Each structure stands twice: as structure tokens, then as C-alpha cells.
Amino acid sequence: MRIWYQSYSAIGFDPRWSYYEEHLKRYVREVARPTTEVSVHGVPLMVDKMVNSRYLQYLHSRQIHENALEAERQGYDAFVLGGMLDLAYHELQELLTIPVIFIAETSFHVACLLSPNFSVIAPNGAVLKGIEGRVEDYGLGKRYVPGVHLGGMPLEDMVASFADPGPVLQRISEAARQVIARGARMLIPGFGALNVFLAAQGVREWDGIPVLDNTAVLIKMAETRVDLHTLGTRPGGRGPNAAPSREDVRAARRLYGLD
Amino acid sequence: MDSTRDALAAMRPATRAHRQAVGGAMGNGARIWAQSCSAEGDAIWGVYQESVKRHARRIARPETEIEFHGVGTTFPGIDHLDSAEHLATVEVIRNAIQAEQQGYAAFVMISTIDAGHREVRELTDLPAVFITECAIHLACQLAGKFAFLTHNRKILEKMERIARGYGLGERMVDGASLDLTYRDFRRMYEDPEPVLAAFVSEARKAIDRGAGILLPAGNPVNMFLLDHGVRTIEGVPVLDSFGAAVKTAEMLVDLARMGITRGGSPGTMEQREGLRAHYRSPR
Numbered sequence: 001m002r003i004w005y006q007s008y009s010a011i012g013f014d015p016r017w018s019y020y021e022e023h024l025k026r027y028v029r030e031v032a033r034p035t036t037e038v039s040v041h042g043v044p045l046m047v048d049k050m051v052n053s054r055y056l057q058y059l060h061s062r063q064i065h066e067n068a069l070e071a072e073r074q075g076y077d078a079f080v081l082g083g084m085l086d087l088a089y090h091e092l093q094e095l096l097t098i099p100v101i102f103i104a105e106t107s108f109h110v111a112c113l114l115s116p117n118f119s120v121i122a123p124n125g126a127v128l129k130g131i132e133g134r135v136e137d138y139g140l141g142k143r144y145v146p147g148v149h150l151g152g153m154p155l156e157d158m159v160a161s162f163a164d165p166g167p168v169l170q171r172i173s174e175a176a177r178q179v180i181a182r183g184a185r186m187l188i189p190g191f192g193a194l195n196v197f198l199a200a201q202g203v204r205e206w207d208g209i210p211v212l213d214n215t216a217v218l219i220k221m222a223e224t225r226v227d228l229h230t231l232g233t234r235p236g237g238r239g240p241n242a243a244p245s246r247e248d249v250r251a252a253r254r255l256y257g258l259d
Numbered sequence: 260m261d262s263t264r265d266a267l268a269a270m271r272p273a274t275r276a277h278r279q280a281v282g283g284a285m286g287n288g289a290r291i292w293a294q295s296c297s298a299e300g301d302a303i304w305g306v307y308q309e310s311v312k313r314h315a316r317r318i319a320r321p322e323t324e325i326e327f328h329g330v331g332t333t334f335p336g337i338d339h340l341d342s343a344e345h346l347a348t349v350e351v352i353r354n355a356i357q358a359e360q361q362g363y364a365a366f367v368m369i370s371t372i373d374a375g376h377r378e379v380r381e382l383t384d385l386p387a388v389f390i391t392e393c394a395i396h397l398a399c400q401l402a403g404k405f406a407f408l409t410h411n412r413k414i415l416e417k418m419e420r421i422a423r424g425y426g427l428g429e430r431m432v433d434g435a436s437l438d439l440t441y442r443d444f445r446r447m448y449e450d451p452e453p454v455l456a457a458f459v460s461e462a463r464k465a466i467d468r469g470a471g472i473l474l475p476a477g478n479p480v481n482m483f484l485l486d487h488g489v490r491t492i493e494g495v496p497v498l499d500s501f502g503a504a505v506k507t508a509e510m511l512v513d514l515a516r517m518g519i520t521r522g523g524s525p526g527t528m529e530q531r532e533g534l535r536a537h538y539r540s541p542r
Contacts, residue, residue: 140427220513227509
């Protein structure tokens with residue numbers, strides 16, 4: 001089985017991300033089945049303010065659309081999105097015929113299978129707001145305990161944390177205790193790099209409350225979805241709009257100058 | 260620095276050695292205890308039981324072993340009466356405890372009433388999958404809205420109550436049902452065409468209400484539709500809830516072997532031991 005892992009970050013393009021890229025590639029190999037191949041991809045362009053703006057997200061998502069189509073052309077069995085805003089959610093559901101799996105959606109549903117409720121620790125307020133919007137979109141608000149953010153987690157801090165984990169662990173610990181005090185019974189890291197960092201530190205729980213390793217969960221769900229797809233399980237519709245045919249997509253892409 | 264030490268002390272490590280200690284390398288075989296709320300060997304359920312066992316062999320990973328267990332008696336009205344569920348649940352809990360003691364890797368409730376949903380998780384640490392809960396969460400990842408397709412109105416109402424209890428009511432549209440009981444399951448196989456036509460006709464109503472995916476319930480309905488090749492109705496997928504439960508159990512076993520598990524039981528060790536002893540003792 002071949003899985004295309006798509007990050008929203010500029011891994012593979014911007015050397016500032018190489019430390020995360022290394023850890024991520026190693027970790028997905030470690031958690032995948034021996035017969036699963038996971039190839040990790042970033043995007044060439046990224047603006048920091050993307051998380052705050054629908055328009056910037058649209059521009060950013062276009063890179064993801066192209067990679068998704070490329071994954072399908074290359075015969076991958078599944079396309080997984082490793083960014084907690086689940087960008088391009090509806091477009092990819094329409095575009096792809098292979099299973100497409102989103103890290104936030106998967107994390108929330110698996111958390112519900114493992115726990116009466118869940119909460120999120122996000123790097124900053126904008127990401128938290130975006131993730132909480134997804135919780136509502138997915139109809140899971142009744143299982144959600146309002147989350148918390150770390151007050152900003154610049155890339156430099158994230159990279160440095162792998163070599164010197166103490167200060168970041170301290171910040172996460174304080175954040176975790178806030179949501180645990182609100183009644184959270186499972187914690188979801190709200191940033192892919194944050195989860196890989198916690199996995200590298202061996203963190204599985206805080207004060208007895210599990211931290212969901214959503215990188216591992218994403219890979220295992222992708223494998224499960226490919227198994228189910230092989231057994232005939234197919235996605236259904238999402239509202240009144242019918243997904244365009246392959247022909248419609250090809251014609252539209254030509255019209256808009258993408259092909 | 261003290262606070263950093265506190266932060267570190269609050270974490271539980273999950274080293275590679277720990278992962279191997281709890282289950283060895285991924286891909287090793289898993290023995291799964293599949294639990295039904297009907298009695299094994301009950302003639303009413305015979306066709307269904309043969310069908311589900313055949314399907315389990317077809318869909319499980321080669322290294323997965325699935326063993327089926329029932330309860331002592333099929334309590335009257337088990338598919339929709341809470342009082343019948345209550346009686347079956349006592350046996351379900353006892354069996355889950357036994358599954359854990361006997362080293363099974365996971366416990367799967369395959370009756371769609373999800374009997375023992377809270378209790379099994381309180382009293383065991385086994386990965387536990389409940390077919391309806393699992394199907395609902397998967398359906399939400401596969402489509403916008405889901406609807407149940409059941410053999411009678413009473414079980415439809417029960418399924419919808421269960422879905423709302425899991426907090427996913429807003430992803431559900433009103434489902435559809437026939438007017439059958441579980442005593443009709445054998446007859447359905449003997450003369451399937453009218454029943455299949457009735458399911459298709461009723462399902463269309465749920466599709467018109469916006470269902471993007473259909474969840475058959477109870478599991479005999481799921482197996483009946485699968486056995487007759489009904490995977491879509493009007494282009495809308497019919498989810499194989501049993502297949503979803505088996506595959507989710509395999510996934511949760513993989514995750515447990517990596518140290519990714521559900522949170523601890525709300526019960527203390529002493530309370531759990533005391534309750535387990537009660538359930539294990541003969542009545």
C-alpha cells in the first residue's frame with residue numbers, strides 16, 4: 001500500500017523545516033505497517049498569515065489540489081492531509097477517487113471512540129479558532145471541551161524544542177492542565193509538528209489524561225480506509241451538490257488555465 | 260527548573276521498548292472476541308450467524324482470528340427493548356472481562372444496540388469496538404449525512420436515540436424501516452426479492468431527506484443486504500457496519516500496541532476489581 005502524506009508546511013523546500021521533516025519521515029515509517037510505504041510531501045509556497053485568511057488558505061490549498069491529483073495519477077492508494085485545519089476538505093472529497101483522510105477529522109472521530117470527550121492544544125489563537133470551527137463543521141461540538149493555545153509557537157521555537165525540549169514541555173504542561181481542569185479526557189495536539197515533537201519525547205499522557213498521537217492515528221486510519229476501500233466501502237454524497245465528473249474537472253481545468 | 264521537572268514527571272513515556280513490551284511488532288496476529296446479544300445456536304439466528312462468520316473470514320487480515328460468542332438466551336425484544344438489553348448486558352460485561360483475562364486483543368460488540376458500551380470500558384482495558392458507534396463515526400468521515408435502514412420502526416427509533424447519545428445527531432437524517440422482526444430473518448433469505456425491494460423503496464425516502472450514506476441495523480440486515488450484493492441504493496452507499504467494526508478493531512489493536520489507548524476508567528482499581536469479581540461469580 002502506498003500513502004501520500006501531504007503537509008501544509010514547506011518541508012522539502014524550506015531548509016528551516018528540515019528538522020521536522022526528518023522526524024516526521026522517520027516516525028511515519030515507524031508507525032506504518034511493514035508493507036505500507038508513506039511518502040511525505042510539503043508545499044513550495046507558504047505565507048505565515050495563511051491560518052488567518054480564507055483567501056490565503058484558498059491560494060495555499062491550490063498547491064494541495066495539484067498534489068492530490070498528482071498522487072492519484074501516480075497510483076497512490078490514499079492521500080492524507082497532515083495539517084490540523086483540514087484545508088481543501090470539500091474539494092479533495094470531490095476530486096479524488098482514492099480515500100482521502102484528514103488529520104483533524106480523523107483525530108476527532110478516533111478520540112470519540114477512545115474517550116467521552118476531547119480537547120485541543122493549538123500553537124496559537126488563530127489555529128485554535130480554525131480547529132474549533134472544524135469541530136463544529138463535523139457536528140462534534142457536543143463531545144468537545146473548549147481548547148487552549150500556547151500563545152504562539154514560531155517555527156524557530158518548534159525546531160529548537162527538539163534539541164532542548166524542557167521549555168516547550170513546560171508550556172504544553174501548563175496548557176494541558178488548563179483543559180484537564182475543564183474536564184477534558186483526551187488531548188489532541190493542534191499542530192502536526194507539535195505531535196511529532198511529543199511523540200519524540202515519548203509523551204503519551206498528562207496527569208493521566210491521554211494525549212492522542214494523531215500522526216500515528218492518521219497513518220493507521222489511512223491504512224484502515226484503504227482496507228475498507230478494497231473491500232468495497234465507498235464514500236457518499238455531501239449535500240445537494242453532485243461531485244463533478246472527471247470530464248467536467250478536465251474541461252474546467254483547461255478553461256481556468258490549469259492544464 | 261522545578262516546574263520543568265514537574266512537567267516531565269506528569270508525562271508517561273512510550274519508548275520503543277514499551278511499545279514492544281505491550282504487543283510486539285505491528286502486524287502480529289490479533290485474537291478478537293466478537294460478542295453478539297443473541298444466543299449462539301438459536302435456530303432463528305442460524306442463517307445470520309453463518310453469514311457473519313463467513314464474512315469475517317473474508318474481511319479480516321490473514322493474521323487476525325475472530326471468535327464469535329453469544330449470550331445464554333435471546334431475550335424477547337432484544338433488538339429494541341431496554342429491559343432485554345439490560346439482561347443481555349450483564350452477560351456481555353462478564354464476557355468482556357473473560358476476553359481480557361484470556362488474552363484477547365480486542366472486544367467487538369456486533370449487535371447494533373451497542374450493549375455494554377459504557378460498562379465494558381469501565382471494567383476492562385481492552386480495545387473495545389461497538390458496531391453502531393463505529394459505523395456512525397466512519398459514516399461521518401465518508402459522507403455528509405447518514406441515515407439508518409432497519410427492519411422495523413422500533414429498532415430505528417432505538418438506533419437514532421443511540422446516535423444522538425453519541426453526540427452525532429446533527430449528522431443524521433430520519434431513517435427508514437420495514438415491518439419485520441428478527442423472527443423473519445430466516446424467511447428473508449428464503450424469499451429475498453420482496454424484502455430487498457421493500458428496503459430499496461424505503462431507503463429512497465431517507466435519500467430524499469438528504470442521506471449520503473445508509474447504515475443498516477441490526478447486523479442481520481447488514482448481512483442480508485451484503486449477501487444479496489446491495490452495496491448502493493440509488494448511488495448512495497450502504498455501509499458494511501460489521502466490516503467497519505472489524506477493521507476498526509484491527510486498527511485499535513495496532514494503536515494499543517504503540518501505547519495509544521483510551522483514557523483510564525473512572526473507577527478506582529479497588530472498585531473495578533470488586534465489580535469484576537461480582538460479574539465473574541456465578542448467579
